[in-house]
Amino acid sequence: MKNIxxxxxxVVGCGVAEVIAMNHDLIAxxxxxxxxxxxxxxxxxxxxxxxxSLVTHDKDEVFNDPDISVVVxxxxxxxxxxxxxxxxxASGKTVVTSNKELVSxxxxxxxxxxxxxxxxxxxxAAVGGGxxxxxxxxxxxxxxxxxxxxxxVNGTTNYILTQMAENGADFDVVLKEAQAKxxxxxxxxxxIDGIDAQRKIAIxxxxxxxxxxxxxxxxFTVGITAITTKDMEYAKEMNASIKLLAIxxxxxxxxxxxxAPHLVSKSHPLACANDxxxxxxxxxxxxxxxxxxxxxxxxxxxxxxxxxxxxxAVEHGNGNAHVTRWYExxxxxxxxxxEHTVSVLLRLPDSISDDAIAEAFPGISCQPxxxxxxxxxxxxxxxxxxxxxxxxxxxxxxFDEVRSVIRIF
Amino acid sequence: MKNIxxxxxxVVGCGVAEVIAMNHDLIAxxxxxxxxxxxxxxxxxxxxxxxxSLVTHDKDEVFNDPDISVVVxxxxxxxxxxxxxxxxxASGKTVVTSNKELVSxxxxxxxxxxxxxxxxxxxxAAVGGGxxxxxxxxxxxxxxxxxxxxxxVNGTTNYILTQMAENGADFDVVLKEAQAKxxxxxxxxxxIDGIDAQRKIAIxxxxxxxxxxxxxxxxFTVGITAITTKDMEYAKEMNASIKLLAIxxxxxxxxxxxxAPHLVSKSHPLACANDxxxxxxxxxxxxxxxxxxxxxxxxxxxxxxxxxxxxxAVEHGNGNAHVTRWYExxxxxxxxxxEHTVSVLLRLPDSISDDAIAEAFPGISCQPxxxxxxxxxxxxxxxxxxxxxxxxxxxxxxFDEVRSVIRIF
Numbered sequence: 001m002k003n004i005x006x007x008x009x010x011v012v013g014c015g016v017a018e019v020i021a022m023n024h025d026l027i028a029x030x031x032x033x034x035x036x037x038x039x040x041x042x043x044x045x046x047x048x049x050x051x052x053s054l055v056t057h058d059k060d061e062v063f064n065d066p067d068i069s070v071v072v073x074x075x076x077x078x079x080x081x082x083x084x085x086x087x088x089x090a091s092g093k094t095v096v097t098s099n100k101e102l103v104s105x106x107x108x109x110x111x112x113x114x115x116x117x118x119x120x121x122x123x124x125a126a127v128g129g130g131x132x133x134x135x136x137x138x139x140x141x142x143x144x145x146x147x148x149x150x151x152x153v154n155g156t157t158n159y160i161l162t163q164m165a166e167n168g169a170d171f172d173v174v175l176k177e178a179q180a181k182x183x184x185x186x187x188x189x190x191x192i193d194g195i196d197a198q199r200k201i202a203i204x205x206x207x208x209x210x211x212x213x214x215x216x217x218x219x220f221t222v223g224i225t226a227i228t229t230k231d232m233e234y235a236k237e238m239n240a241s242i243k244l245l246a247i248x249x250x251x252x253x254x255x256x257x258x259x260a261p262h263l264v265s266k267s268h269p270l271a272c273a274n275d276x277x278x279x280x281x282x283x284x285x286x287x288x289x290x291x292x293x294x295x296x297x298x299x300x301x302x303x304x305x306x307x308x309x310x311x312x313a314v315e316h317g318n319g320n321a322h323v324t325r326w327y328e329x330x331x332x333x334x335x336x337x338x339e340h341t342v343s344v345l346l347r348l349p350d351s352i353s354d355d356a357i358a359e360a361f362p363g364i365s366c367q368p369x370x371x372x373x374x375x376x377x378x379x380x381x382x383x384x385x386x387x388x389x390x391x392x393x394x395x396x397x398x399f400d401e402v403r404s405v406i407r408i409f
Numbered sequence: 410m411k412n413i414x415x416x417x418x419x420v421v422g423c424g425v426a427e428v429i430a431m432n433h434d435l436i437a438x439x440x441x442x443x444x445x446x447x448x449x450x451x452x453x454x455x456x457x458x459x460x461x462s463l464v465t466h467d468k469d470e471v472f473n474d475p476d477i478s479v480v481v482x483x484x485x486x487x488x489x490x491x492x493x494x495x496x497x498x499a500s501g502k503t504v505v506t507s508n509k510e511l512v513s514x515x516x517x518x519x520x521x522x523x524x525x526x527x528x529x530x531x532x533x534a535a536v537g538g539g540x541x542x543x544x545x546x547x548x549x550x551x552x553x554x555x556x557x558x559x560x561x562v563n564g565t566t567n568y569i570l571t572q573m574a575e576n577g578a579d580f581d582v583v584l585k586e587a588q589a590k591x592x593x594x595x596x597x598x599x600x601i602d603g604i605d606a607q608r609k610i611a612i613x614x615x616x617x618x619x620x621x622x623x624x625x626x627x628x629f630t631v632g633i634t635a636i637t638t639k640d641m642e643y644a645k646e647m648n649a650s651i652k653l654l655a656i657x658x659x660x661x662x663x664x665x666x667x668x669a670p671h672l673v674s675k676s677h678p679l680a681c682a683n684d685x686x687x688x689x690x691x692x693x694x695x696x697x698x699x700x701x702x703x704x705x706x707x708x709x710x711x712x713x714x715x716x717x718x719x720x721x722a723v724e725h726g727n728g729n730a731h732v733t734r735w736y737e738x739x740x741x742x743x744x745x746x747x748e749h750t751v752s753v754l755l756r757l758p759d760s761i762s763d764d765a766i767a768e769a770f771p772g773i774s775c776q777p778x779x780x781x782x783x784x785x786x787x788x789x790x791x792x793x794x795x796x797x798x799x800x801x802x803x804x805x806x807x808f809d810e811v812r813s814v815i816r817i818f
Contacts, residue, residue, distance in 0.1 A: 019552050019695045026554055030619065030733070124549060130696035132541070132549035140533060140541035143428050143716030145435055210439065269702055272681040286428045286713035287539035287703065293678055294699035304695035307552030324439070 002031065002314045003038035005062040007084050008075030009046060009055065012098050012125070015303030016072055016310075017051045027307075031315060038068055041084075059084065063091050070313045072306055073097040078105050089113040089121060096309040098125035098302050104199040104216040107206070108326045115325055122309045127200045128153060128278050130301030131294035132308075137282055138207055138324070144284025146208035149248040150409065153200040155276035155297040156184045156191035157224050157244045161261075162274040165232050165241060171225065183276060194223035194244060194259040201246035204280075205257040205334075208248055211324040212333045220258040220337040220389070227261055230373055231404050234345065235263055237371035241271045245409060254335030262409040263345060270409075338390035343382040345369060347403035350377045360398035364391065376403060383408075411440065411723045412447040414471040416493050417484030418455060418464065421507050421534070424712030425481055425719075426460045432716075440720060447477055450493075468493065472500050479722045481715055482506040487514050498522040498530060505718040507534035507711050513608040513625045516615070517735045524734055531718045536609045537562060537687050539710030540703035541717075546691055547616055547733070553693025555617035558657040559818065562609040564685035564706040565593045565600035566633050566653045570670075571683040574641050574650060580634065592685060603632035603653060603668040610655035613689075614666040614743075617657055620733040621742045629667040629746040629798070636670055639782055640813050643754065644672055646780035650680045654818060663744030671818040672754060679818070747799035752791040754778060756812035759786045769807035773800065785812060792817075 006013045017037050020027065028034045039062050040054045049055075062068060063084075071088040073095050075081040081102050088095050090113060097103065102110075103123045114121040124134045128151070137146070152158050156178060163174045175192070178184035190196045195216075202216035224244050235242045240263040249256045264271045269291050273279035278296025283289050295301035348357070350372075357366060357379060364387045369378035381387050381395075396402055415422045426446050429436065437443045448471050449463045458464075471477060480497040482504050484490040490511050497504050499522060506512065511519075512532045523530040533543045537560070546555070561567050565587060572583045584601070587593035599605045604625075611625035633653050644651045649672040658665045673680045678700050682688035687705025692698050704710035757766075759781075766775060766788060773796045778787035790796050790804075805811055 015695075022694065023552060023554055026619075027552060030551055131699055132545035135549050136541035136545050139721060140544050140714065140717045142439055142720045143432060143436060143713050145432055210435075269681045269686075272678045277678075284713060285431065286424075286709045286716070288707070288710050290540055290701075290703035292699075292701060295697045298697070300695045301697050304552050304693060305549065307695070308549045311551045312548060 001034045001036055002069065003036050003067045004070045004072060004310055005039040005041060005068045006037055006072045006074060007041045007062070008073065008081070009040050009042040009044070010074060010076065011299050012302045012306065013040070013072065013074035014049070015299035016074065016306050019300060019303045019307050027311065031311060035311065035314065039065070059087070063087050068093060070094045070096060070310055072310065073099055074306070075099070076101070078102045082106055085110055085121070086113060089117055089119060092117045092119050094119040094313045095121050096306055096313060097123050098306055099123070100126040100196065100199040100203065104202045107203070108213050108328050111325045120313060122313065123203070124309050125302050125305035127203050128280055128292065128294070129296040129298060130304040131278060131280065131292050131296060132305070133204070133280050133292045134207060136292065137204070141282065141284050141287055141290070144286045145250070146282060146284055147250055148283040149201070149204050149208060149280065150270060151201065151204070151246045151280035152243050152270060152273045152278050153246050153280065153296060154191050154197045154244060155278060156188065157197070158273065158278065159183045159276050160192070161224060161227065161242055161244065164227070164229065165235065168229055168232065170229055171227060192223050192225055194221040197244060197246040197259045201248055201257050201259060205248040206326055208250065209255070209333065211326045213326050213328045214257055214333055218334070220260070222260040224261055226404070228404070231406060233373060234347070234369070234371055234378065238263060238369070239266050240264055241266060242406065243270065253341065254339055255333065256335055256337060256340045258337055258340070260407050262407045264409045268409070339388055341382065341385050341388045342392060343380065343387065343408040344392065345404070345406045345408060346379050346381055348377045348399060349401055349403065350375050352377050352399065356398070360395040361387070361391065364395070380408065410443045410445055411478065412445050412476045413479045413481060413719055414448040414450060414477045415446055415481045415483060416450045416471070417482065417490070418449050418451040418453070419483060419485065420708045421711045421715065422449070422481065422483035423458070424708035425483065425715050428709060428712045428716050436720065440724060444720065444723060448474070468496070472496050472502070477502060479503045479505060479719055481719060482508055483715070484508070485510070487511045491515055494519055494530070495522060498526055498528060501526045501528050503528040503722045504530050505715055505722060506532050507715055508532070509535040509605065509608040509612060513611045516612070517622050517737050520734045529722060531722065532612070533718050534711050534714035536612050537689055537701065537703070538705040538707060539713040540687060540689065540701050540705060541714070542613070542689050542701045543616060545701065546613070550691065550693050550696060550699070553695045554659070555691060555693055556659055557692040558610070558613050558617060558689065559679060560610065560613070560655045560689035561652050561679060561682045561687050562655050562689065562705060563600050563606045563653060564687060565597065566606070567682065567687065568592045568685045569601070570633060570636065570651055570653065573636070573638065574644065577638055577641065579638055580636060601632050601634055603630040606653060606655040606668045610657055610666050610668060614657040615735055617659065618664070618742065620735045622735050622737045623666055623742055627743070629669070631669040633670055635813070637813070640815060642782060643756070643778070643780055643787065647672060647778070648675050649673055650675060651815065652679065662750065663748055664742065665744055665746060665749045667746055667749070669816050671816045673818045677818070748797055750791065750794050750797045751801060752789065752796065752817040753801065754813070754815045754817060755788050755790055757786045757808060758810055758812065759784050761786050761808065765807070769804040770796070770800070773804070789817065
């Protein structure tokens with residue numbers, strides 16, 4: 001019998017208990033012994049839950065119980081979850097989490113505490129929900145240099161963008177609808193401003209760089225709040241979808257990580273991820289493109305990833321570290337984003353002349369867009385790899401009115 | 410320093426040596442020690458290869474060398490590869506392979522020999538080439554009951570079907586072109602008759618059933634040789650793609666595994682896998698749909714999966730078994746395919762009346778297809794889940810001429 005505890009009985013924590021119950025016999029057969037949730041720590045009571053009898057408000061019942069070898073942290077955030085994770089690791093208990101904020105903020109320290117206490121801090125569920133991505137990248141693709149990661153990693157924004165594209169509805173309208181359906185929070189900022197995606201690509205970038213810590217707050221991040229129905233019109237005419245992409249690149253040009261909306265060709269596999277689905281394309285120098293697609297959020301899907309980690313931790317004692325230990329370095333890990341080359345769709349009022357654009361972007365390749373909405377001038381800049389973020393910013397300052405700037409994937 | 414040997418210096422074997430060389434420092438940093446190909450066993454010489462000095466014709470130099478702890482089998486087939494795999498395992502050397510024929514045919518016995526000699530038989534590269542699928546399914550999705558697997562797992566047939574759809578060309582024409590480009594073998598039977606896909610779904614099914622051995626030769630298998638440009642016309646009108654799907658299902662209805670061409674809606678993520686790319690959709694009762702996409706064949710992509718396995722074997726000694734050990738059971742593992750319910754597109758000459766169809770398929774739901782080519786009658790049978798393979802076969806016998814029967818995914 002292997003005993004675990006769940007900290008935080010919210011949507012995912014509850015999902016973990018449900019998955020373990022639902023697949024009890026299968027899990028026992030695969031592990032060679034039963035897996036049991038022994039305690040659930042929460043400040044609330046859940047009188048109607050089938051798991052009510054497991055709920056405790058006393059953290060000592062978890063952290064001081066030698067029978068509990070693995071702890072699931074599904075509290076979320078970086079306050080209580082941070083304190084309790086440190087407590088669990090310091091007690092030699094492996095912590096399994098879905099908490100992208102905590103992992104991306106304190107991962108270095110937490111992995112250090114885990115190493116010191118011969119246990120692990122593991123977090124497959126923190127990126128891509130139920131989609132296997134961290135373990136495949138770390139283990140299956142271990143023979144590769146990871147050259148690029150491009151992911152649709154936030155279900156809320158992907159839902160909004162899909163609905164805008166399919167229904168021609170305004171951003172505000174679709175956001176409200178998403179909130180009503182539970183696909184967006186009451187305070188949706190973390191999702192629509194790209195913060196959630198930023199945390200996830202920071203995690204994946206750190207793994208791709210074999211543990212060199214990438215601070216999420218340092219990443220160039222643009223959310224989807226400026227996307228309009230007019231942008232959607234352009235995407236449709238260009239046979240593309242607008243997707244919020246979280247990207248990591250590692251080439252001769254440098255190491256970059258950033259989040260921004262991009263026009264993605266409809267024939268690209270990433271474009272097949274719609275609504276709340278996520279997809280992460282990893283490019284390795286041996287494997288080429290490998291894409292991982294599935295439910296990036298949701299109770300049972302995220303719980304699936306947590307339970308997979310729990311089973312692995314339980315089976316391998318606490319010896320089988322999930323990922324290479326993260327470390328901070330005084331050297332700059334990423335190349336300044338200003339040096340990153342981009343190609344963009346630039347939409348301007350049609351009062352702007354071609355000459356004005358050429359003057360604003362000297363020496364930058366400029367092609368007319370295949371489509372221009374009425375009253376607009378639309379060009380594709382930088383397709384020849386001659387436009388970087390610094391020059392883009394400088395060039396844009398030349399115009400009083402810029403309708404839209406969307407990067408092209 | 411960890412030493413390995415490569416058996417068979419064909420495309421994949423050479424790819425393995427290349428990947429290890431290309432990423433030498435990265436691999437060494439990840440393993441904490443160097444990974445070196447010490448010997449390459451082949452009957453041929455390769456005087457122009459940078460690896461020529463490693464080539465030996467003497468198997469004792471591999472099997473009797475205690476320095477070599479892991480052996481890569483990239484000979485292919487089930488004759489010499491079978492003998493050498495047994496030899497290596499009996500010497501306590503873990504064998505890593507891409508050989509789907511050998512794994513699907515002799516996996517039970519080979520895993521038994523491995524277990525007896527405290528080493529492992531591992532084969533991520535045997536299914537989906539470079540795409541991580543076996544390890545994610547076995548580890549990351551361990552908390553799930555696998556309800557369905559649907560895969561485009563053969564690049565040759567996917568290339569042919571994609572080209573037929575895009576260019577309106579005949580099967581024979583595209584096959585010759587594929588052979589010229591190296592996407593199809595001179596004897597293409599294993600691919601176009603579905604045998605390769607059959608072996609791969611047998612492997613995946615066995616894993617999904619926690620080791621209950623599924624014999625590939627027992628699986629209902631239809632290849633793509635009967636697909637015509639007329640079928641492609643129908644697919645286009647139905648907004649679908651014709652894909653050769655390898656499918657495993659585990660539900661109340663039973664356990665099934667089979668290979669056949671299917672009409673797949675263009676809006677389904679599986680339809681985004683074109684040309685030589687593969688995609689495998691796995692459905693678990695917690696994670697929902699998770700899809701793995703990438704290069705299902707090719708030198709470096711397949712080598713990527715082999716090297717990932719080699720690194721794992723080298724890192725974990727020979728203790729970390731890749732998959733649950735396979736076993737044979739006298740009980741029937743799969744439900745008879747006759748009981749499997751299907752929905753099909755049925756194309757007949759237009760001389761056939763609605764009544765004749767109703768008589769041939771009493772009590773089976775029947776809808777007109779949204780499209781009918783000139784001179785034809787086309788219907789969708791069994792959409793209500795009321796048509797099984799047995800009744801389909803019986804019903805088809807009523808007609809002197811059946812233009813086409815394509816299953817609908």
